[in-house]
Every structure is written in structure tokens, then in C-alpha cells.
Amino acid sequence: MPWVAAPEESVIRRVTAALESPQVSGAVLVGPDGVGKTLLARVAAERFAAPDRPTVVRWVTGTPSARIVPFGAFGRLIRVAEIGRPAALLRAARQSLIDPDSDLLLVVEDAHELDSLSATLVYQLALTGSARLIVTVGPETALPDVVTALWTDNLLTRIDVEPLDLAGTSALLESALGAPLEAATVEEAFRRSHGNPLYLRHLVEGGGVVRTDDGWRCRDDERLSLSGLIDEYLSGVPASARTVLDYLAVAEPLPRADLTALAGERAVAEAEASGAVAHGNMVYAAHPLYIKRVRAALASDRARALHTSVVAQLSKQASDxxxxxxxxxxxxxxxxxxxxxxxxxxxxxxxxxxxxxxxxxxxxxxxxxxxxxxxxxxxxxxxxxxxGRGREAGAVLAAVTPHTLSDTELMAWALPRAANQFWMLSEPERATTFLQTTRSRVSAPAARATLDALAATFAMNAGTPLRALRIAGEVLAAPHADPVGVGWAASAAALCSARTGRFNDVDALAARAVAGEHPGLLRFTSGFARVTTLVMMGQLRTARSLAQRYTDFAELQQPGRAIGEVLVAYVAIAQGDFDAAVALLGPAADALARTGYSWGPLSLMLLAQALGQQGQQVEAAKALGRAESRHGLKSALFTPELALAKAWSRAARGDATSAVDAAREAVQAAERGGQSAIALRALQDAARLGDTRAVYRAERLCIEVDCVLGRLTLAHARALAAGDSAALADAAADLADAGLHPAAADAAAQAQRAHDVR
Structure with a gap:
């Protein structure tokens, strides 16, 4: 019986318009299973890739069994033969997809089932405009961040694919059955299917609509769900074809040759003929719901036997x-x-x-x-x-017997254990003591250097950046330091240099930090150093652009994306883009709360600052309370930011005197820790809040730290202390030119008040 569920022309045009738009890289089709997303994607792709357009169309499909494998969805489309850093792998994968002589249209089915690297590759293709894309995703429940970012970052146009209405249901059924239907029959079919074309197909093909003397009628038996209808269909599939689906349930897709070797040519042909699997050299189920239902019905022994057979077959040919x-x-x-x-x-x-x-x-x-x-x-x-499962990690590491380990093994064990204690378990004192004890037990210079590098990171987070710089400097000068030690030491030294005002050292240290192969989040520490330096130099646009690149970096899975968004928000607050900062920091703080990293408290401190400057008294107080409850020794480096969060929260409730006191507290905390640049940053906020005594510290600190923000702050503080309306107006203009718009607005308001007093 013919079955044609053609997409609506208006929806097809929306997809092709998105493909042709210079503002986005294509479309993402969102809708429930069986609604027709794949058919819509196919029709739109065929129309876009017209004969007069040199376009290569490639298809990839996410599946549950391939989701845990790096680049699993892209299979034979890309070649990645060497393990390297994710960023390098992604570049290689992107280059292997692109044909310089033609445009690429990539259709990605079931993107919610992509592994993280495949999903990130899709994101990067959309971000760079390297390809036009049609992406399909299932119902919007628990979607990976990198997938939702395709439309929330305005890279693709989101198009919601809706089920059929009553009229559409009637038209589809009448086309399939070749006869008009009475209204009651259509209404009953619509009640059962909710307009889902896949449901309607299985309802009809499964005999759910029968011919009677009075015309076509829905059977009066139980109203099955879509899953129930599919189970009925699968029960009628030939046993040999069902075996094919069983193999795909544990390893989808499979090359047709391998599937034939496993199940037999006749079985594969029957599976194709029955509509259970799609034709092709790489075999997929005809619909992902088929595999979902087959997998749910597999007994564990049967699944294990299937895995064993697949492994035996795939092992016959080695792959690089x-x-x-x-x-x-x-x-x-x-x-x-x-x-x-x-x-x-x-x-x-x-x-x-x-x-x-x-x-x-x-x-x-x-x-x-x-x-x-x-x-x-x-x-x-x-x-x-x-x-974020620190307790479990600690238990695994505690089970190791350290006295049996060599120096190299002892170091390899001590690093994650100490880091886990410091951040995940919030036991910084215990972690520091453990690290010192372990160092006394090793004699190899390389091992000691690596342990010292982590000690430098601990010292930085504990609010002693000068000590951290000393330790990190010794590691970086040591000829025997390994890449792991260099990565830890250079990233800590970069951020400490930025916060203490040693800006000339930052870029070189950041470059050394990211040159190593150590996995993890060190790149964000060195990135924060570079962003901080650019803000202090008055290069806010460059700082914002750099910070944005960290959110667009290789791995968009958490917590990396959240940390990148903290960097963007840090600059946005200085620019006065409080709406953007709040929008970024709210979700970022939630994501980081589960990690134990000091980025979590910092995100809440910045959120309180942004909300306070928006005048949102209640919300700022809530964010401040959360920041205070999570702040401790492991985030002591950011004590000045916490005091500034207090200052702006108090300002939001109209307590100007208390706000100035908190800003002074921030300056003092920064100076106590040797964070001269951050002290200047806090003095700018103090001047904005009306602290006429800020000038004295600003004059002293500007001798020590030479930067644009410092000079602007000093000019502002001097004019404020003198009550000089003209000088305040000049300061406001200079601050605005530097992109420091909140400070400019406050200086302008102070100039007006000083003028009115005169």
C-alpha cells in the first residue's frame, strides 16, 4: 500500500531559507519521534542541492550504541588515526570533511544521540560556516548543551516540526487507503495518533484500520501507544530479520558485509524487504524506535552473546x-x-x-x-x-597501596588524589599536607617538580599568588620538569602574574601552559590571565572576543562551557552588559556547583555583582549568600571579588556607606594577597560608589602597576576627591572611550552632582 507523508511546502521553504541565509548555517528540526523530521530533511536537502549548485551532501546519524565512541557518528566520513588533544582532532576531522571544490551540506539525524566530539564537530562546522547543516533532534528533554547551543547561540534556525492536524491526518489516511473516510474514523485515528505519521503508518499497516460494509473503521481493540504498535510490528517481522535488528541493537550501524557475515544474506535481505532496516552499505534501523524497542526486549545473556559475535567479526580487520x-x-x-x-x-x-x-x-x-x-x-x-563524583574518586585512590609504588607511580597517584581533596572534597588543608608528605617520599627531580607545580596551583587558589609565583617559577626553570608540571606551573603563574600586575609575563606563560598535553581545564586558568590583562589594559573588545573563543573551544561539554561563560561575563560586567552577564552566569553557576572548582564561587560572586549593578536587590542578595556559603580556602584568591559582590549588593539596597566599606574591604583583601592589579580594579568600583578616599591608594598602586585601567581609575578618584565637575566629566569621557561604560556613567553622574552643588 502506498505511504506518502509529504512535508508541508511552507516548512520545506523555511528549511531551505535557513540554508540560504547568510545569518545562520542552516536549520535544526525539533520534534517528537515519528513526526517526519528525517523526511523533511531529505526533501529540503534534495531541493537545496540542485543540479546548478556544486554541493556535496553527506549524512550522519547518531545512535545510542555509537554515542559513547569518539566521532562514532561520523564513522567512515572522517579519518582520525592518531590520539591527540581534542582541539587538534577536531581540526583534522573538520578538514577531512571539507572539499575545497564544492560546498558541503551535512545532514545530521538524531543529534541528541551524538557523542561529545561528534556534537562539537557539528557545532564548529556551524560556527565557522564551513558547511550548511540540517540537524534533527528529538523531544527537547535532557539535550546536551552543545546541541541546544546550535540554536541558542543563533548558529542554526530552530524549526519545530509539528504533528499533523485533523485535516492532515484525514488526507494522509485517505491517500494511503485510496478511499474517502468518514469523519468519525478520522477523528478516532487522530485521537489515537495525535497526528503522528509513524503511528498512523503502523496503525494502518498493522490492521488497525479495517474495511467494513460501511467503509473503513478503526478496530475497537485497545488503543496502543506508539511503542505498543511498534512492538506489534516487530513481533510480525521474520525471525531472521529480527536477528538483524538484534545485532543492530548492540552495534548500530554495522557495515552490510559484516552484518551479512553475522546474520546471513537472506536475513539482511528480509530485514530490508520488511522495512525493518534501511538499504545501504552501512546498515541502520529504518527508525530509531525499532532499535529502542528491540534493545528493551533483549535479555542480558542474549545481549552479551551478540556483543561477542560482533567483536569476533569486527576483529577480523584491524583499523587505524x-x-x-x-x-x-x-x-x-x-x-x-x-x-x-x-x-x-x-x-x-x-x-x-x-x-x-x-x-x-x-x-x-x-x-x-x-x-x-x-x-x-x-x-x-x-x-x-x-x-563531579569526588567521593567515589577518593575511594578509588584510597584503595591504592602507596608504599609499593615507584617515584613515577607515586607522583601519578598523588596528583589526582591531592587535586580531588583540594577541590572536589573541599579539604584544601588536608590536600596541601598530603602533597607535602608525598613530596618528601620521592627523590626523582621530575616527580618533585610536578608535585611542586600542583603546590603552586594550591597556593594560588589559597590566596597567596606571590608564593605561587615563586614555586611555579622554580618549576618552570627546572630542566627536568615534565609537560604535566609545566602545564600546572605555567597556568598558575600566568593568572598570578595578571592579578599581581606583571602583565608583560602573561602571554608567554599562557603559551607555555597550553602547549602541554595535560588534559583538563588548565587552558581556562591561563585564559583568565589573558582576559584579565586585556581588561586592565583597557582593551575590552579584544578581551570579550578572546573570552568568547573559550566558550567556542573544542570541548563544549561541561564544565568547560560554563567556565568559558564566566570569562565572557567577567568582561561583560566591566562593559556594562549586565543582561548578558546575568544570562550567562546563572546557568554557569548551576553547572559549576557540582564540580567543586573555585570557578563555582567566582561565578556566584560575579553574578551578585551584575545583579547588584542592575539594582536587583533580592536576587543579588541570594547570589551573594550562595557565594559566601561556597567560599573558602580553595577560592581565597577571589576574596576581593566576594567583597565587591557585597559592595554592589549593598548598593542595590541603597546602603551607600556600607557599599563603600565593602569596596574598601575588597581593596584591602587584594593588597594583603599581593594582588595589586585586582586592588586597582576594586578601587575603580570604590570610586564609582563615591569613595573620596580611594585616591590615596590609587596613587600608590599606579606607581607599582602601570595600566590603562589604573590611570583611568586614578583620574576618576582624583576628580571625585576634589569635587571637580569638569575633571569628573573628562574622566567619564575617557572611561567611555575605553569601553568601561558603567564607570563612565557613574563618573558622569558624579560630575553632574558636583556641578549642581556649585
């Missing part, structure tokens, strides 16, 4: 592709023929390096089920800590 290797490792872990502990551990380390934490955890646990090897324990601990 990273995604193929890790996919095989993941399948092996679920089979009766697990690989060697060494191979599984190596695969876990590769997955960790790529940021695929779920896969890394699964593989590490598989290795540890058979052997208590340190390498697998370390991978598992890192994956747990980076997922």
Missing part, C-alpha cells in the same frame, strides 16, 4: 581509526571475550584523553574487574572526579 579502535574496545567490554587488561586500560586512557568520560569509566571498570592495576585506577579516578 581512533573511533573504530575505541568502538571495538567498548563492545569487547560487554562481551564474553574481553581483551587483555593492558589493551582495555590503554583504550580507557585514550577515551579519557578525548574527554569521553562515560566510555573511559566503563573501560576502566572492565579492566579493574580483572586486575587492580594502578593505570586503570587512575583513569577511573580521573573520570569520576571530572564528572
Amino acid at each position: 581509526q581512533v573511533s573504530d579502535q575505541l568502538r571495538l574496545a567498548a563492545l569487547t567490554a560487554e562481551s564474553d571475550t574481553p581483551g587483555t587488561v593492558a589493551d582495555v586500560t590503554t583504550a580507557a586512557q585514550q577515551a579519557l584523553r578525548l574527554g569521553e568520560l562515560v566510555l573511559a569509566e566503563r573501560l576502566a571498570r572492565s579492566a579493574l574487574d580483572r586486575s587492580e592495576g594502578l593505570a586503570a585506577q587512575l583513569v577511573l579516578a580521573y573520570t569520576l572526579a571530572w564528572q
Whole structure:
């Protein structure tokens, strides 16, 4: 029976308009399962890639079984043969997709099932305009941030694909049945299907609409859900074809040749003929709901046997592709023929390096089920800590017997344990003591240097940047320091240099920090150093652009995206873009609350500052309260920011005197910690709040720290202390020219008041 559920012409035109728009890179189609997103994407792609347009159309599909594998969805479309940093891998993947002689139209089905690197690759293609895209996603529930960012960042036009209305339901059924239907029949079909074309198809093909003497009628049996209808359909699929679906349930997609070797040519042909799978060299189920229902029905023993067979088949041909290797490792872990502990551990380390934490955890646990090897324990601990599961990570590391370890092994174990204690468990004193004790037990210079590098990071976070600079400097000068130690030391030294006013050192230190191969979030520490320096130099537009690049960086999964958004908000507050800052900091603070990192308290401090400057008294007080409750030794570096949060919260409630007191507290806290640049930054806020005594500290600090913001602050403070309306007006103009619009507005208001007094 013919079945044609053609998309509405108006919706097709919206998709093609998005593809042709210079403002966006294409469209994202959002809608429930079975509503027709794939058909709409296919029709729009065919129309866009007309014969007169040199366009290569490529399709990728996200699946649950490929989701845990780096670049799993892109399969044979890209070649990534070496494990490297995610940023380098993404560049290589993007280059392998692009054809310089033609445009690329990439259709991405079920983007909510993409692994993080595949999803990030799609995001980067949209961001850079390297390809036109049509992306489909399922119902908007628990979507990955990198997927929702496709439309929230205005890279793709979001188009909601709606079910059929009553008239559309009638037209589709009459077309399929070849006869007019009575209104009662259409209404009943509509009640059951809610206008879902996939439901209607299975309702008709499953005999749910029958011919009677009075015409076509819906059967009077139980009203099944869509899942129930699909279960009925699957129960009628030939047994051999069902076997094909079983294999796809554990490993979708599979090359047709491999699937044929596993299930037989006849089985694959029957599966294609019955409409259970799609035709092609790479075999997918005809609809993802088929696999979802098949997987739900698989017994664990049956699933394990299927994994074992798939592993045996795929192992016959070795691949140099990273995604193929890790996919095989993941399948092996679920089979009766697990690989060697060494191979599984190596695969876990590769997955960790790529940021695929779920896969890394699964593989590490598989290795540890058979052997208590340190390498697998370390991978598992890192994956747990980076997922915010600090207690579990601590338990894994506590199970290690340290007296049996070599110097290298002891260092490799001590680093994550100390870091986990400091940040995730909020036990900074214990972590520092543990690090010192461990250092006394190692003799290798490289190991000591790496432990010292982490000690420098602890000292920085604990609010002693000058001590951190001394320790980090020794590490960076040591010829035996390894890349891990250099990464930790250089990132800490970069941020400490920025906050103490040693701006000339920042870029070189930041470059050393990001040159290493150490995974994690060190790039944001050095990035904050560069952003801080640019703000102090009065280069706010450049600072905002740089900060934005960190949110667009390789790994958009949390907490990286949230930290990048903190950097953007930091600049936005200085620019007076409070709406943007609040919009970024609210979700970022929520995401960072689960991590234990000092970025979490900082995000709340900045949120309170932004809300206070908006005059939102109640919300600013709430954010301040949350910041105070999370602040401690591990975030002591940001004590000045907490005091400024108090200042602006008090200003929002109209308590000018108390606000000035809090701003002075911020200046004093910064000076006590040697953070001269941050003291100047706090003095600017003090002057804005009306502190006529800010000039004295500003004069002294400007001798020590030479920067645009310092000079502007000093001019503002001098004019305020003198009550000189003309000088205040000049200061306001200079602040505005530098992009410091809130300070400019406050100086202008002070100039007007001084003029009125005269």
C-alpha cells in the first residue's frame, strides 16, 4: 500500500531559507519521534542541492550504541588515526570533511544521540560556516548543551516540526487507503495518533484500520501507544530479520558485509524487504524506535552473546581509526571475550584523553574487574572526579597501596588524589599536607617538580599568588620538569602574574601552559590571565572576543562551557552588559556547583555583582549568600571579588556607606594577597560608589602597576576627591572611550552632582 507523508511546502521553504541565509548555517528540526523530521530533511536537502549548485551532501546519524565512541557518528566520513588533544582532532576531522571544490551540506539525524566530539564537530562546522547543516533532534528533554547551543547561540534556525492536524491526518489516511473516510474514523485515528505519521503508518499497516460494509473503521481493540504498535510490528517481522535488528541493537550501524557475515544474506535481505532496516552499505534501523524497542526486549545473556559475535567479526580487520579502535574496545567490554587488561586500560586512557568520560569509566571498570592495576585506577579516578563524583574518586585512590609504588607511580597517584581533596572534597588543608608528605617520599627531580607545580596551583587558589609565583617559577626553570608540571606551573603563574600586575609575563606563560598535553581545564586558568590583562589594559573588545573563543573551544561539554561563560561575563560586567552577564552566569553557576572548582564561587560572586549593578536587590542578595556559603580556602584568591559582590549588593539596597566599606574591604583583601592589579580594579568600583578616599591608594598602586585601567581609575578618584565637575566629566569621557561604560556613567553622574552643588 502506498505511504506518502509529504512535508508541508511552507516548512520545506523555511528549511531551505535557513540554508540560504547568510545569518545562520542552516536549520535544526525539533520534534517528537515519528513526526517526519528525517523526511523533511531529505526533501529540503534534495531541493537545496540542485543540479546548478556544486554541493556535496553527506549524512550522519547518531545512535545510542555509537554515542559513547569518539566521532562514532561520523564513522567512515572522517579519518582520525592518531590520539591527540581534542582541539587538534577536531581540526583534522573538520578538514577531512571539507572539499575545497564544492560546498558541503551535512545532514545530521538524531543529534541528541551524538557523542561529545561528534556534537562539537557539528557545532564548529556551524560556527565557522564551513558547511550548511540540517540537524534533527528529538523531544527537547535532557539535550546536551552543545546541541541546544546550535540554536541558542543563533548558529542554526530552530524549526519545530509539528504533528499533523485533523485535516492532515484525514488526507494522509485517505491517500494511503485510496478511499474517502468518514469523519468519525478520522477523528478516532487522530485521537489515537495525535497526528503522528509513524503511528498512523503502523496503525494502518498493522490492521488497525479495517474495511467494513460501511467503509473503513478503526478496530475497537485497545488503543496502543506508539511503542505498543511498534512492538506489534516487530513481533510480525521474520525471525531472521529480527536477528538483524538484534545485532543492530548492540552495534548500530554495522557495515552490510559484516552484518551479512553475522546474520546471513537472506536475513539482511528480509530485514530490508520488511522495512525493518534501511538499504545501504552501512546498515541502520529504518527508525530509531525499532532499535529502542528491540534493545528493551533483549535479555542480558542474549545481549552479551551478540556483543561477542560482533567483536569476533569486527576483529577480523584491524583499523587505524581512533573511533573504530575505541568502538571495538567498548563492545569487547560487554562481551564474553574481553581483551587483555593492558589493551582495555590503554583504550580507557585514550577515551579519557578525548574527554569521553562515560566510555573511559566503563573501560576502566572492565579492566579493574580483572586486575587492580594502578593505570586503570587512575583513569577511573580521573573520570569520576571530572564528572563531579569526588567521593567515589577518593575511594578509588584510597584503595591504592602507596608504599609499593615507584617515584613515577607515586607522583601519578598523588596528583589526582591531592587535586580531588583540594577541590572536589573541599579539604584544601588536608590536600596541601598530603602533597607535602608525598613530596618528601620521592627523590626523582621530575616527580618533585610536578608535585611542586600542583603546590603552586594550591597556593594560588589559597590566596597567596606571590608564593605561587615563586614555586611555579622554580618549576618552570627546572630542566627536568615534565609537560604535566609545566602545564600546572605555567597556568598558575600566568593568572598570578595578571592579578599581581606583571602583565608583560602573561602571554608567554599562557603559551607555555597550553602547549602541554595535560588534559583538563588548565587552558581556562591561563585564559583568565589573558582576559584579565586585556581588561586592565583597557582593551575590552579584544578581551570579550578572546573570552568568547573559550566558550567556542573544542570541548563544549561541561564544565568547560560554563567556565568559558564566566570569562565572557567577567568582561561583560566591566562593559556594562549586565543582561548578558546575568544570562550567562546563572546557568554557569548551576553547572559549576557540582564540580567543586573555585570557578563555582567566582561565578556566584560575579553574578551578585551584575545583579547588584542592575539594582536587583533580592536576587543579588541570594547570589551573594550562595557565594559566601561556597567560599573558602580553595577560592581565597577571589576574596576581593566576594567583597565587591557585597559592595554592589549593598548598593542595590541603597546602603551607600556600607557599599563603600565593602569596596574598601575588597581593596584591602587584594593588597594583603599581593594582588595589586585586582586592588586597582576594586578601587575603580570604590570610586564609582563615591569613595573620596580611594585616591590615596590609587596613587600608590599606579606607581607599582602601570595600566590603562589604573590611570583611568586614578583620574576618576582624583576628580571625585576634589569635587571637580569638569575633571569628573573628562574622566567619564575617557572611561567611555575605553569601553568601561558603567564607570563612565557613574563618573558622569558624579560630575553632574558636583556641578549642581556649585
